[in-house]
Amino acid sequence: MRAAVDAGVQGIHGDCGGALACATCHVATDTAWAERLGPPDALEDEMLDMVEGERTPTSRLSCQILARDELEGLVLIVPACG
Secondary structure, X not given: OHHHHHOOOOOOOOOOOOXXXXXXXXXXXXXXXXXXHOOOOHHHHHHHOOOOOOOXXXXXXXXXXXXXXXXXXXXXXXXXXX
C-alpha cells in the first residue's frame, strides 16, 4: 500500500495509513498469487466487505501485503470503482 500511495497509483488511497481501518487500498490478484499470499485474516476479511467496487475471491487490502523476496513479480490489480 505504501509503495502504491508513494507512486501515485490511482485507486489506492490508504486513508488510514495501513491501520486496517478504511479499505481504501483494495486490490486483487490472480488465483495463483492469491494462493501464495494466503487468505486474509478475520479483520481484513471483514474490512473487505466494505470496499468500493466489487469484492472478488482474490481481493485483498494492499496494506496487509508486506513486501518480501518471495513476492518478487507479484501483480496486483486495482479494481474499477464507481
